[in-house]
Amino acid sequence: MLDFWGKHMIPCPFKLLTGHDCPGCGMQRALIELLKGDIKSSFLHYPALIPIIIMFGFLFLHLKFNFKHGAQILKYLFILNAIMISVNYLYKLFF
């Protein structure tokens, strides 16, 4: 199943159109590596995937159970994710 997905990944329309990477390129490869259990290679493919998954899990838990400081924690997780995505994209663009 994972091998089939690795051969038939969803193509990025931005990359098809312009020929350059978009800020999310690498996420699918990282997700496949993560599902295979290889966390290090997943981090190397796309570092922001694991914090994004944690943030979404925490978002659903927060919407369900209403933690006391859940909104603040989500905000800081969001800032961390924003920094990771932008640094990753700028690194991919210029190096």
Added chain:
Amino acid sequence: MDTNNKNLNQRGFSEENEQSDELIPSPSIQSKQQSSFQAPVTSQSAGYTGNSSNTSDTSNQQYNNNKQQSHRQNQFIVSSPNSGAILTLGILSLVMLCCCGPFLVGPVLGIIAIALAPSAIRKYYENPDIYKPGSLSNIKAGRTCAIIGISIGVILFMFWLLGSGLNFFDNIDQFEKIYKEAWDEMGY
């Protein structure tokens, strides 16, 4: 009853809505009906707070009670303050930057979140008693997330233009070629 209400107010949930009745613009007939409706609900919640061992259950119960009250009190005002939607959209404004249609879908979702926020805050302040106290922080966090997401999207788009996007016009010819080939294959 009074002691129970004080405890509720300390915890952040206020149950008795006599102040909010003054704030809500409703005819007097409705308010009389409300007072008759409120009595069983408050008695239920008071019975619930008697055994306050499980706080999450009581808060959920109180939220359900508040929802029922809001439905009964003001049938013309929307009961949900859109807080969860604003938080989710604000977070998706960053994450959709990485998925389908980058630099386009994410900022649009962020703009929707920012546009929903002021009305939600106004509705919360019109009658803060019937909404969850966490919803205001949810709205504000979602709004800041949307602002950060939009600004990150714009900054990354500028950097993309600076870095390699200026070659976009070279690639347009290639794209046109592919497009024409596909168009010819379809037989037009």
